[in-house]
Amino acid sequence: MDRFVSTFTNKIDSKGRVSIPASFRAVLERDGYAGGLYCYPSLDAPALDAGGERLAKKIDGLLAGLPDYSDERDELSVALYGDVQVLTIDGDGRIVLPEGLRAHAALDAAVTFVGLGDKFQMWEPARFEKRRAEARSKVQVTRKLFAAGSRTSDDGGDEGARE
Amino acid sequence: MDRFVSTFTNKIDSKGRVSIPASFRAVLERDGYAGGLYCYPSLDAPALDAGGERLAKKIDGLLAGLPDYSDERDELSVALYGDVQVLTIDGDGRIVLPEGLRAHAALDAAVTFVGLGDKFQMWEPARFEKRRAEARSKVQVTRKLFAAGSRTSDDGGDEGARE
DNA sequence: CTTTATCCCATGCGATCCCATGTCAGCCCG
DNA sequence: CGGGCTGACATGGGATCGCATGGGATAAAG
DSSP, rough: OOOOSSEEEEBBOOOOOOOOOOOHHHHHHHHHOOSSEEEEEOSSSSSSSEHHHHHHHHHHHHHHOOOOOOOOHHHHHHHIIIEEOOOOOOTTTTEEEOHHHHHHHTTEEEEEEEESOOEEEEEEEEEEEEEEEHHHHHHHHHHHHHHHHHHOSSSSSOOOOOO | OOBBBBBBEEOOOTTSSEEOOOOHHHHHHTOOOOSEEHHHEEETSSSSSOOOOOHHHHHHHHTSOOOTTTTHHHHHHHHTTTTTTEEOOTTSSSSEEEEEHHHHHHHOOOEEEOBSSSEEEEEEEHHHHHHHHHHOOOOHHHHHHHHHHHHOOOSSSOOEEEO
16 A cells, blocks of 8 residues: 555644554655655645655645746745745654644644545544545535446445545 | 456454455556555545556556646646545455545455456445445446447346356 | 653554454265 | 265454553753
8 A cells, every 4th residue: 555545533742752554654654755754834725734755745746746936836925935844753663743834734632644545644533524524425526427427337226435 | 367356345444444456456466566556536436446556557647647836737636646545465365445535435344355357446335336336237227338239248137246 | 950852662442453253155976 | 966074254252452541751952
């Protein structure tokens, strides 16, 4: 497995530490782990984005696509690099979330880790639950569009959840 | 055989484990089994969808088509990756169903595995029986349409290999 | 010397592995 | 043609290991 998949919720202890789900850690190591986890506020959500080297390269890639001294590039650079923190993972697989990041995501007692393939997000559990519900209902719609185009075999009934 | 076919019903033991039907396991292995079974709540049914690498690639494929920082992608990612669980199959061909998934499908004492070709579903046996009855009646209609054009196979005795 | 961040160890629960049992079906041998 | 044998598979239980979590010790900073 080499992608961040599924969700986990872990507690923040009295010292502000949180365990990174073991499976995510495994992905990070495979991803050319360099002792650090790249983490920054999500651009459009009250959450944090995080990942390993692959994510860092992806950001580089995005910026590389924009002309050098454009406003867009400056803004994106600031938005992305500016707030990035490199969090060190301790011997027990835990990280400490700096105050600024905690504030952005309103993290308090627990953190929900959400796998998104190349990266993962960290949410305040209640907020994420809400977000998930929204995402699911929107996908229902998207799904129907896909289904209309790529209907393949079987039955005449709805029945199987084809995606 | 390289597709999931027919239905089987197995018990959930006291630890929440269920044996995957041997024939399904065989399909998974042939499918480029990477130590895990991808499983997520069916979007439109009280059941779980599951499959092997082929299914995972299908999901990746859907996401690959969307631009990196789009809303659509984020939502799909959350709905798909976020809900997906990678279930490991133990040495005896069993999996453990996490609480969240069990809840979605109302799984309790037993699970009905339903082959759907590329993937399979897991149902609470009673619910599936009901669903099957409905599907059957719809198929009757569809069958008539097919029959009108090209009479092919059998009689009305579908019957399906019951375990 | 006080305070804050990092490391290391202890613990408990849950997940995973391994082995034993029971059942059924197919096969070989009589 | 029939009966016992063997192997595959579902199922159950016990033992073990890993992981999340909490607390104290140690080192660095003010």
